[in-house]
Amino acid sequence: MEHETRRGALKCMLWAGTGILWTVSGGIPRSSLLGDAHAAESGDLSFMQISDSHIGFANPPNTDVGGTLKEAVAAVAAQKGRAALLIHTGDVSHLSRAAQFDTAEQIIAGAGLETHYVPGEHDVLEDDGKTFFERFTKGAQHGWYSFDQQGVHFIGLNNVQNLKAGGLGYLGAEQLEWLERDLKGRPASQPIVVFAHIPLWAVYDQWGWGTDDGAQALTYLKRFGSVTVLNGHIHQVMQKVEGTVAFHTARSTAFPQPAPGSAPSPGPIKDVPADKLRSLLGVASIRQVQGKAPLAIVDTPLSA
Amino acid sequence: MPMRRTLLAGLLLGAISLAGAAAQTDDAAVTIDNFTFTPAEITISAGTKVIWTNRDDIPHTVTDAANPKDYKSKPLDTGDTFSHVFDKAGTYKYFCSLHPHMQGTVVVR
Numbered sequence: 001m002e003h004e005t006r007r008g009a010l011k012c013m014l015w016a017g018t019g020i021l022w023t024v025s026g027g028i029p030r031s032s033l034l035g036d037a038h039a040a041e042s043g044d045l046s047f048m049q050i051s052d053s054h055i056g057f058a059n060p061p062n063t064d065v066g067g068t069l070k071e072a073v074a075a076v077a078a079q080k081g082r083a084a085l086l087i088h089t090g091d092v093s094h095l096s097r098a099a100q101f102d103t104a105e106q107i108i109a110g111a112g113l114e115t116h117y118v119p120g121e122h123d124v125l126e127d128d129g130k131t132f133f134e135r136f137t138k139g140a141q142h143g144w145y146s147f148d149q150q151g152v153h154f155i156g157l158n159n160v161q162n163l164k165a166g167g168l169g170y171l172g173a174e175q176l177e178w179l180e181r182d183l184k185g186r187p188a189s190q191p192i193v194v195f196a197h198i199p200l201w202a203v204y205d206q207w208g209w210g211t212d213d214g215a216q217a218l219t220y221l222k223r224f225g226s227v228t229v230l231n232g233h234i235h236q237v238m239q240k241v242e243g244t245v246a247f248h249t250a251r252s253t254a255f256p257q258p259a260p261g262s263a264p265s266p267g268p269i270k271d272v273p274a275d276k277l278r279s280l281l282g283v284a285s286i287r288q289v290q291g292k293a294p295l296a297i298v299d300t301p302l303s304a
Numbered sequence: 305m306p307m308r309r310t311l312l313a314g315l316l317l318g319a320i321s322l323a324g325a326a327a328q329t330d331d332a333a334v335t336i337d338n339f340t341f342t343p344a345e346i347t348i349s350a351g352t353k354v355i356w357t358n359r360d361d362i363p364h365t366v367t368d369a370a371n372p373k374d375y376k377s378k379p380l381d382t383g384d385t386f387s388h389v390f391d392k393a394g395t396y397k398y399f400c401s402l403h404p405h406m407q408g409t410v411v412v413r
Binding site for chain 1: 399
């Protein structure tokens with residue numbers, strides 16, 4: 001019962017667009033507003049997420065995506081505390097151009113954090129993504145990889161290539177086999193963080209907001225006690241909990257996209273007043289709270 | 305003899321310029337607005353050139369849905385176009401490789 005109430009409260013706050021502290025404890029979602037005592041708890045590991053910087057985009061509502069990325073990176077630097085790393089969940093560039101990658105990389109370096117990237121569909125428009133992989137996923141020639149940080153296992157996935165006509169995001173057999181092997185033998189108590197560009201859960205199929213074989217990936221993750229799935233692509237905050245898996249999508253640092261089905265297409269919301277734009281862009285801060293609540297996520301817009 | 309050659313040449317020139325004009329007016333146009341190919345299905349005669357124009361702020365591609373692929377456009381930024389000539393009768397499905405829910409069909413008679 002309490003579970004349901006909390007979930008309801010979470011949903012309300014989500015639409016209000018304010019900062020939310022998001023914790024999952026033993027599969028039970030708990031939410032509280034920023035500034036709550038619970039939010040101040042510090043844990044072993046914290047890290048930050050930015051997404052969808054789209055360097056090269058220069059249309060309404062944002063003709064200075066470099067400027068808003070700089071603001072986002074400044075927000076990351078200001079909030080990072082003891083954060084161990086930064087994750088970028090794809091669409092670093094708008095058109096996969098080397099100059100766009102350069103600009104993004106230079107701005108993001110200002111965060112002063114080791115940064116781990118996964119590709120968005122805008123990053124692999126040329127050369128089957130080779131340029132992106134050489135620069136941003138060094139050593140991972142297909143853009144998927146894993147690493148451990150302070151006991152947490154991080155998995156970066158690529159679900160933006162070889163998409164099928166009429167389909168959604170796609171991981172493919174080779175990547176799924178790799179994922180199954182990567183997870184084999186790990187204790188179920190190890191916290192897992194999965195990050196990929198397109199949501200791994202079905203957000204809105206009509207706009208392609210989901211991953212065809214995402215459910216297959218999730219079957220390998222089911223036995224773990226704490227799984228957090230971080231995505232981008234939809235340029236707005238959405239979250240959902242299923243068992244021990246918490247799904248979360250981040251805001252873009254470039255432009256907002258409409259809520260599912262609320263507009264004729266998922267294209268940029270163009271008519272955002274200049275003074276409102278920054279309330280629809282932002283960064284996320286993810287905290288592992290030691291002991292009781294494995295992970296907490298705080299979404300912060302660039303301005304109120 | 306010279307007269308006939310001139311006449312023939314004139315006729316040929318006329319035929320070529322007619323063909324040129326015909327090819328332009330017979331081009332088929334598909335636009336991309338709001339993540340949608342419009343019209344979603346077009347019917348053309350064999351040898352017709354189809355020209356796609358992206359009018360969205362987001363890049364799209366025009367990609368043959370068949371395997372192996374006969375054609376695939378570069379990413380089309382706002383205002384960019386791509387064209388392909390369909391020589392043989394048949395039904396050809398295509399999609400946007402970035403947003404695969406975007407699909408279209410070319411029917412060649």
